Amino acid sequence: MAEGQDVVKVLASAEGEALLLGLTPPRESVSAEEAARIAEVTLSRLEGLELDGLVLYDIDDEGDRNPEQRPFPYLPTMDPAVFYAEHLSAWQRPAVIYRCVGKYEPDHLSQWLSSVDSDRVMSVFVGASSAGKPVRTRLAEAQDLRDRVRPELPLGSVAITERYSRRGDEHLRMIAKQERGTSFFITQIVYDVDATKSLLSDYYYACAERGIEPRRVVFTLSVCGSMKTLSFLHWLGVDVPRWLENSLRHSPDPLTESLDQCLVNAQDLAGFCRRLGMPFGFNVESVSIRKAEIDASVHLAKSIRTMLR
Template sequence: MAGVSVLFTRGDRVGLAEQIAARDDGVLLFSLTPPRSSTIPDEARRIADVTLGRLKNLDIDGLVLYDIDDESDRNPAQRPFPYLPTMDPAVFLDEYLGQWDRPAVVYRCVGKYDEQEMERWLARQDPGNVLSVFVGASSSEKDRALELPTAQKLRAEVNPKLQLGGVAIPERHSRTGAEHQRMIAKQQAGVSFFVTQVVYDVSAAKSMLSDYFYGCAETGIEPVPVIFTLSVCGSMKTVEFLEWLGVDVPRWLHNDLSHADDPLTVSFDQCLATAENLSDFARRLGTPSGFNVESVSNRRREIEASVDLAARLRSA
């Protein structure tokens, strides 16, 4: 896999919450999906041990734990990988990742939890070690126990020091031209950082970031860190799944991946190029940015390539 200069390094480490509060540049996160909800405790512990072993030498600022929900209401097309309910990320963190010694960003699909559940969870969190990203319903038709604005208000009342993140979607900005307005509204509701959907369309991500930056200037607020998500693809099945999730893979790159002897190497190198491009652009604008690395596939080779990608984005 091609070499690349290190995009950023971390000297004296400060906590992730402090980095976010200070609008620091260069946050680096690594994302996991918890095991299936049907996983027995011994197997969950084994998965956690393997995961921590992979991550122990990575110089990352925090671990992201996704909260997975069925999104078939958003996309009626057949899902390339079947939807399987997963363990609550908060439970996986508390019961199986006790040896993780750095902060965690726990996603909450807020529609899955009622107000009392959310209030109890918020009250238990140490804002120095846990941050959260609230995710709204995947479509307006989806049944939900809690609305996103209510969850945001709860956080402000119950645990106002807990740093709250929001989701930003460059593809939605390409369709509507209004994603930056959603970001500003979320920021005004208490969001202090954003994590994007997986980025393969660099132009869409730059347009969203540019409009967000200038929108903040017009509104009289400072932009908060925008953390771009990168994910490698080891097969066209993984590409199909990303596209099902709503990720735009440019036609030229789709062609490169589909004709490559090793699509994982092609996507790995593209992720590095994307990171360098977005990092340079964000610095030129004056908007704090960072990266979140994930593997949407559970194939070992793709997971290990994701770990390698995170390592390459920062010196050990």
């Protein structure tokens, strides 16, 4: 496992197999003392995981994307860049900081880009959750800002299997993002492995036809310990195969059932990428704040570490 800048370079290259852990910052309403306590607990949980980096999410209200009631209520969270800078300074490895760019004024993004340590920080810019949502900065504007202010900042993009399943062109969208400077991809939560492998295959061979190298794809995995979590995965737009949904609904222990399946999925995806010659990694997260599911995600990360080269 590399340190510091080396890991930033690894994620933006075809070298090695990376392991990340995804975190959601504390609620916006917490005090500085409470945020510091949460950070301390988080860093303690990370000890011994042998992670290559963290992913810090930027949470936005996506009610405009899905009119159904959100299973877990939307609560505004701290700016992940602020949480990282002010409360995770003891973390010595890199972080991928998401930016829901529509939430921020261009000046705010420009100031952050000017000050961020690009040897330790990467970013993923996320656009609006729907075409009609009012935004302060459009995704293309944010990308142009990065190009002007901090072109050396490694920039990732989101890849979505479900969009590929419905439209069939996600691999082409990935190539277009790559041509605009994307150096790695992080997927939405993956449960439909077969569709994800089809997306990877189309992306890999489309790159080969164009004579370009495919970028690293980091697969996001998340455990599911309750029917409420399963409903939230559906609300987020994650496709869970019907057979697996049935297994989770009827299992006396859905958390262990989903953990075991995530490990099977990780092994399947890792083997497929190795055979294909595709650079890859894993990002483990919990969409639930239940301690049992958070602990299970930590266990999942430990288990995946053992299978990576």
